[in-house]
Amino acid sequence: MADRMKNNKISIFYKLQIFLAFAAVAAVLLPVFLNDSHWPVFARDYLEANGEEQTGAANIVSSIYLGYRAYDTLGETIVLLVAVSGTIGIISFTGKNLATGYNEDDFEGGNRKNRKRTVLMEVVTGKLGPVILIFGLYVMLFGHMSPGGGFQGGVVIASGIIFISLGTGGSENNILSHSGVLAKIEAVSFLLLVLASAIGLITGIGFFANPFNGNPIPPVGYIILLNAMIGLKVGAGIAYMSVAMLGDTDL
Amino acid sequence: MIDRILLLILFLIGFYGIIVKKNVIKKIFGLTILNSTIVMLFVLEGSKIGSHVPILEENITPIVDPVPQALMLTAIVIGVCVTALALSIVYRLFNSTGTFDIDEIRSKLYKDEE
């Protein structure tokens, strides 16, 4: 009886607490969400006039993403890098044994015995994989003039790699979907990306400055370069993570 | 106006998922919803000053504000990365406790400490 009373008391307290949190959040956010001031046009006008000229990209979103604010994009890539390697480190430590130490050196795939796979799936994914890969390359390399870019292209490439790995029956049979190869591609393209951001430091025009000025390579070359590196890194990283996840379940 | 009120409701639903739901996977659902809401808010409001996509072709103007779009690309990706990490942590928590209930996980793991 006393126990039940106590439970009751806790639940009233709990409900009150939840209610207070909701009321606080709603009250704080309401004025921000309902603010009706006119959306500022300054940045839009500036970019409409100068964006393509300064960065060479017709896709203005790309010109911000990899031109004016490329440093943010570097940070975003790093978040993905840490998330991928952290996720793999956490899940590759299988089983309920919770040993000490950080045994994370290598992920070798885990057990793949109980995979349910039909012939239809193998044929379709195997044939579709290369097509998706090519589409991913297109999205990646033409991000400066059409929607898309390194990140989106990278994700498409990753799904192409996964399809190929599904189609060829087990990831170890195919060089592209081998986890070691993917890790190598990811590491090298991250190194190249960091070096690309530092080109400007070496030539003396500043961190993340565009080293190409139209002579001989037009300025858009830098965006394509960054897109390619980000695409490779993202593609390899996400494919690496997915191959690791496919390794120990029957997805 | 009505759109933004709906977005606020969506935001509160996401917050509800995080704070009230006991299941950790549902908490992560809530986080995903929260993240999408703010992306939608930015893009929705940023699109009000123009009528064309921000890809310049033959002087079609006015375009919508491209800055929020570029920012939201980053926000989406960061949100998914955090989700992925959270899910892998949840996977490990499930492996060591066998439950998704946050209170049970807490009492099982911190039992011997307090």
Added chain:
Amino acid sequence: MQNILIHSAEFVFAPVLLPLLGAAIVFCAKAFSRGRIAKTIEYTGAAIGLLLPWLMLFIILPNLLGGSVYEGTIGGWDKNLGILYKFDGLAWLVNFLGFSVAMAAWFYSLGAGPRGPKFTAIFLIQTAALSATIMTADLFNLFVCLEVLGISSYVLVCSSEKPGAFLASFSYLMVSAAAMIFFLVGIYGLYRLTGKLSYEGIAEALAAMDNGGGITALISLALIIAAVALRVAVMPLYGWLPDAHAMAPHAVSAVLSGVLIKTPLFALSRILIIFPAGSDAGQLMGVSGGLTALIAVIIALSQKDVKKLLAYHSVSQIGYIVCAWGAALHIGVETPAGLVLMTAAFLHALYHALFKGTLFLTVGTLIDRAGNRSVYELRRGAGILKKSGEKIPVTFISFMLAAMAIAAIPPLNGYVSKNALSYALKGRWEYVVLTLASVGTVASFIKLSLIFFPPGKNHNAIAFLENPQKVHPAMKAAELFLAILCLAGGLFSPYISKIAGSLLNQSGTVGINSIPPDLYSGGNLQKTLIITLSGAAVYLLCSTKQGKAVLKRIRERPRSFSGLFTSFALGLAGMAAWLIYRTFN
């Protein structure tokens, strides 16, 4: 001279770029090679990422002391669209703090684990994010930096592979990811009003409006402050910290407590300095800092787990820092009094990083050797360490130095910085609160120190590990390095304070020294003696039966996952209401 200045302007990116380069090299080493070569490349990468930037900081120090500030847009774009950065004295100081502790902690991890290239790489990325956070002058870039900082620390907390660590990391992840979404709402509010993202651009545009942006601007500011304050762990928002810091590997705990909770604080001061409402926000944060210092030390006194005790002390000590920091912002950092407060706050941040780093490393060494984490059970620590092959009791000496430093015993650094805080806050109510908190600190460190000494008469003997692991030389070296810095910080404090004062001083007021002139006067020493004695009395009071019962109650107070979010929501609403109240009254 002109040439050197231009050339050295590129050095300011070294603390961001070199750790990233090091991390990339380490990842490559992991992917391409095995064994000895991979180890060599990994250590090279770590040296590039940690040692080289630390050395480069000294190259640009003379320029910064000479009054130059490096600022501009990354990539040289228009300043309304590009990302602004600012490398000034504050950035230098925080970088110095970060790299010093990170170097020692990484070196310690060589002996104690977690080992391996992945850990090194993520550790380097975290260090890079620390210096990026303090350098940036752009709101959205701050968001990205905080996310990088966050995600690397979630992974690092997990790397201790304890089940409790996963839960701690999950709570930390959920609450700070949700807070970052509120931060984005804040960015939305400010961008909608001004169309700018750099701090200066936003402040200028808001000042140009006739109502200063109205309620939306204030609430957006409150959203941003609350999200950053969550990382700093001041009073209503500290709930995630103790578990995360206690469960992390020892080397990571040292960095988390020493550096990670202070960097966002100083980054936030960049925003608050130039916003009109910043001084009010500073006032409220100062108040909550003072309360944090006192309440957290009481909770710390009640803890059983040694690392949790240390973690709650981090909350308490950050309270000291926030208290002085907020008061400085309230007065205005350009004024001499504000500058003294800010310098004292930084001094305490630096010194706390050193002694808390030492404490986490030494206590970590002991609990790994003993296999027991309870402050009530673990005894004879010095003996256990001797059995683990420590001929010269380096760990014990380092621990005692750091414990005396945090308890403010002269001539160690804690004595200096706590006196500097008292001197700067003299005559205000915070002075009393902080003095009371100091008493609690002394009491809880008497409690903690007992783990190194032989047990008392009626102490139940407990089993220890039979063959404790040897203490690796790298661990001893890291502990000793930080402990010596603690001692040096105390002995050379006038010089350090002078350098810090002139780096923080941008308006050019000469002769700021936050160290009280009567540091070793009779009055101050007497005060220390009284605090120490009353700390001992509080400890004795706590070891009585009633005292223990009270502490048990505090220790077992209800804590829940949803409580983290409720306190965040209420803290946020409180900050918003306070800013609106102050602006419209």
Added chain:
Amino acid sequence: MITIILVLLIALSVFTLQHRDLLQGVVALSAFSLLSAMLFYMLRAPDVAITEAAVGAGVSTVIFVWAVKSTDRKDES
């Protein structure tokens, strides 16, 4: 039109959070992402739409499905 999509999104999010079967919740969340990608396309943000479709509906669904399949798909509470 936008309002209709938003109402649908609210319905999907409630379904996601309230349904007992986590796997169905994941599918609903994936539909949520696709629908919001459509919303972005209508709001003249093709880049965001592609990213949301690829990352939100693609990658995150894969990870969610992996997590749910390798653990427990029922929510007892």
